Amino acid sequence: MKTEILKIKSPQEKEKIQKAARILQKGGLVAIPTETVYGLAANALDKSALAKIFKAKGRPVDNPLIVHVCKVEQLYNLVTDLSEEACLLAEAFWPGPLTLVLEKSPTLPKEVSAGLETLAVRMPDHPIALAILEEANIPLAAPSANLSGSPSPTCAAHVADDLVGRIDAIVDSGACSVGLESTVLSLVGPKACILRPGGVTRQAIEDVIGSVELDPGVFRPLEGNQAPLSPGLKYKHYAPKASLILVEGSLEGFIELLSSVEDKKGIGALCFDGEEKMLPLEICVSYGPRDDSEIQAKRLFSALRALDELPGLKTIYARSPKGSGMGLAVYNRLLRSAAFDLIKTK
Ligand code: AMP
Numbered sequence: 001m002k003t004e005i006l007k008i009k010s011p012q013e014k015e016k017i018q019k020a021a022r023i024l025q026k027g028g029l030v031a032i033p034t035e036t037v038y039g040l041a042a043n044a045l046d047k048s049a050l051a052k053i054f055k056a057k058g059r060p061v062d063n064p065l066i067v068h069v070c071k072v073e074q075l076y077n078l079v080t081d082l083s084e085e086a087c088l089l090a091e092a093f094w095p096g097p098l099t100l101v102l103e104k105s106p107t108l109p110k111e112v113s114a115g116l117e118t119l120a121v122r123m124p125d126h127p128i129a130l131a132i133l134e135e136a137n138i139p140l141a142a143p144s145a146n147l148s149g150s151p152s153p154t155c156a157a158h159v160a161d162d163l164v165g166r167i168d169a170i171v172d173s174g175a176c177s178v179g180l181e182s183t184v185l186s187l188v189g190p191k192a193c194i195l196r197p198g199g200v201t202r203q204a205i206e207d208v209i210g211s212v213e214l215d216p217g218v219f220r221p222l223e224g225n226q227a228p229l230s231p232g233l234k235y236k237h238y239a240p241k242a243s244l245i246l247v248e249g250s251l252e253g254f255i256e257l258l259s260s261v262e263d264k265k266g267i268g269a270l271c272f273d274g275e276e277k278m279l280p281l282e283i284c285v286s287y288g289p290r291d292d293s294e295i296q297a298k299r300l301f302s303a304l305r306a307l308d309e310l311p312g313l314k315t316i317y318a319r320s321p322k323g324s325g326m327g328l329a330v331y332n333r334l335l336r337s338a339a340f341d342l343i344k345t346k
Pocket residue numbers: 063064065066101113116118119120142143144181184195196229230231232233
């Protein structure tokens with residue numbers, strides 16, 4: 001399949017917006033920019049279009065999709081009950097990186113939620129995504145536009161690396177401003193619960209609806225045959241090709257640990273800006289200043305992909321970010337890239 005690249009800088013570029021929308025209306029796949037990461041969009045109401053998403057990404061069929069809308073009114077056909085909490089949150093954070101899990105309308109194809117009775121929905125805060133949603137006039141299912149398991153794409157070149165030849169078009173609108181996926185908040189249980197930390201912090205949510213829970217899957221792998229609340233959580237995710245070990249502790253502890261590695265061939269470091277010169281390794285890629293979680297979020301996936309470009313790399317030791325605020329989302333992605341392999345140093 002030939003993948004068309006549509007460079008779109010502004011929502012005024014009507015012809016290209018219409019082109020992307022027509023492909024989607026006809027059941028095709030278009031990678032679109034959002035503020036979080038690039039999404040692989042398809043008509044959320046069209047079973048066969050949804051099946052194409054799973055095939056192009058190699059996504060396990062039991063991992064549900066997030067549906068994107070451009071107007072709150074679209075939710076009336078997608079979910080059965082819009083609680084006061086949901087309305088307050090939509091008002092506070094949409095358009096923006098907060099996904100709400102609500103009771104799914106039975107008329108929607110079951111493929112979109114991988115058979116669950118619930119549906120994840122959000123309104124993206126990106127002018128081109130919103131223009132395409134409006135023009136297509138359909139809700140769009142859009143998981144991250146990468147091959148399943150690999151780091152999420154934060155620019156069109158990342159999408160092309162993974163999906164060229166497998167999808168109809170890629171809309172190229174430059175780099176994503178947040179750089180990490182949305183926060184997934186479930187509103188279907190007895191208490192609101194964060195299933196995946198992301199672009200909206202726990203504190204910001206609590207400021208609107210009061211205390212919320214944090215799913216234990218954010219910090220640790222599922223035990224035995226425990227059923228995950230968010231099926232995506234059970235898969236290896238965001239992972240570079242080399243194995244990654246997350247190292248929690250001071251810079252001194254990190255240096256000591258690296259110094260103790262006898263054979264440094266094929267060993268690399270993922271560190272903070274300015275630390276490269278202090279580390280006893282030749283391969284060092286940084287992902288932002290130590291104290292700036294927002295920049296780390298923006299650069300993490302690019303840094304992981306940059307490490308993937310280096311031949312012969314076998315193991316990456318990664319500096320752990322502070323785990324609060326936006327840093328919790330960065331920490332969660334690194335922990336999952338490491339398949340929960342964590343070392344603590346002084
Ligand atoms: P992605 O769009 O690739 O970032 O993945 C979407 C994430 O949202 C995955 O972790 C899914 O498990 C989660 N998700 C989507 N729909 C639901 C749902 N109905 N209930 C719980 N989690 C969901």
